[in-house]
Amino acid sequence: MEKRVGKHTIMFTNPPVIAATASIVGPKEGRGPLGATFDKVLADTYYGESSWEKAEQKMLAEAIQMVLDKAGKKPEDVQFLLAGDLLNQTISANFSARKFNIPFLGLYGACSTMFEGLALAAMLVDGGFADNVIAATSSHYGTSERQYRYPTEQGTQRPMSSQWTVTGAAAALVSRYGEGPRITHATVGRVVDMGLRDANDMGSAMAPAAVDTLVRHFQDSARGPQDYDLIVTGDLARVGSTLAVQLARAQGYDLSKNYTDCGLLIYADDQDTHAGGSGCACSAVVTAGHLMQQLARPEVKRILGIGTGALFSPTSIYQGETIPCIGHAVALEQL
């Protein structure tokens, strides 16, 4: 029954398969360097709805339906839907789940949600509780900015450390059967708070949490950076990823050769996103599109993904709190 290696990392007995993924993004993400890797690019951020919130729900529900269709599954073939998002009371996930008759376990992991979902989905499948589990998440620039920061109409100037919330949704079907990359390891994050309190510099706040998980993953699994073809964090973006490399080096791990971040990959330098991308959809759509395509190449056998999340709220910032963060790691491998 013992499936843990080391103190904190799970090594799956029968590594579950990512049998299918689906992704939808907004127009800005579609124009970015990964535009061709997404299943669908929206023409505008309202997607025919009366509010950005409803557009986000529509994207998320569509991504879930799309992953079912791609895998040739019906909702009744899926034992659990694991989903969450950034909005108050995770309404994008709740209202999307309403459209499917799938038992639903709501998550809150901020921008780490897809990796929290993948880790849990793999446990539920490998543990014998499900044949098929969907992990899904979404974010939207419009819903996020007005909830966390300012009304976008106000045109508040953003500092260069700020990041651009990705408009998009993604879903992954984690299965006991089928073909595809497998989830071999999961290292669940601890909440790390280094005392930062700048809601416009999430990358610096999250980097220590990502590195805490990364180091525990390496120690537990007796692996190092050299054992992965690619190590990719969720949304540390320019400022945070630079800090992550430094923090890892201080602990004896060299990330300089094969490390990147989804927030760096998703936008081009001339797209005016300042430090790069963020949001639940950032790591989710890059994993569903680009990383899955990388794992289909013969020369890419192993990717370590670390979904990163800043677990604050506007209320906690107003009350003078610092920003607690988390990183969940999942190893994706061709076996």
Place this chain on the structure above:
Amino acid sequence: MEKRVGKHTIMFTNPPVIAATASIVGPKEGRGPLGATFDKVLADTYYGESSWEKAEQKMLAEAIQMVLDKAGKKPEDVQFLLAGDLLNQTISANFSARKFNIPFLGLYGACSTMFEGLALAAMLVDGGFADNVIAATSSHYGTSERQYRYPTEQGTQRPMSSQWTVTGAAAALVSRYGEGPRITHATVGRVVDMGLRDANDMGSAMAPAAVDTLVRHFQDSARGPQDYDLIVTGDLARVGSTLAVQLARAQGYDLSKNYTDCGLLIYADDQDTHAGGSGCACSAVVTAGHLMQQLARPEVKRILGIGTGALFSPTSIYQGETIPCIGHAVALEQL
């Protein structure tokens, strides 16, 4: 490997033990009929903090520490902390988790959170991924009212269908080893939305979701109401629990003999809570206190608990949406 019975209900191979529980409540809950069943009753709702939000975090962190102490465990003995709450971005859970070095999986299940946590904790233990998992949650009348409804200072009149958010926090240690009631079955809820939109009548909105789960649990497990000494929902309170009995009867299940609701149990009629209690803490503190005490009596062998949650937000109400709801069932048994 197959641990499901029927379509949706899990029957655990080695039913995990609830090795310890801990509960803290506010003064109003302490004066209620279950006052003596809680581990700690606060003298006031600020608990020495500068805001209700910080008081809620303090209660939740203290409940987690208390359950560790009761079980004689240290944080490093616990593989996962599963927690969530009602506040935007689940800050009570996130900031409490910051105090413990335990890998953290954030949940959002609204008032069903404790039962979502117990179901998942049992899967993680029975699946071989953990020896010890803590499931925890909190709610606070002050933080909830001002976030969901009105500033309490405004003194808005509340309709008789409205419920009183329980101020409290609870934690349960779900373990592979030890003595105590065991989690034998779990039935994870589906999102059910019958089109109700009155944020002052959550009980009616949640009752169909509770009954959907209850009926699936009975069908899957080939059990019926008569197989349980007690069936208890989370926070349907007076209006919702009456409706639940009717809905169950329409599906052929008689709940009239051994059914109650945590929202009915926690306050006395003269405490002016209108329909009864609600909030994440409602089912959590009643389970941690009263239900565990019931299961220690020789004549109570089996309790079926169904945590209920209304998965809306103020934004979704403002945007004209109806209220999606969920119920997660867990069977607690002396074996």
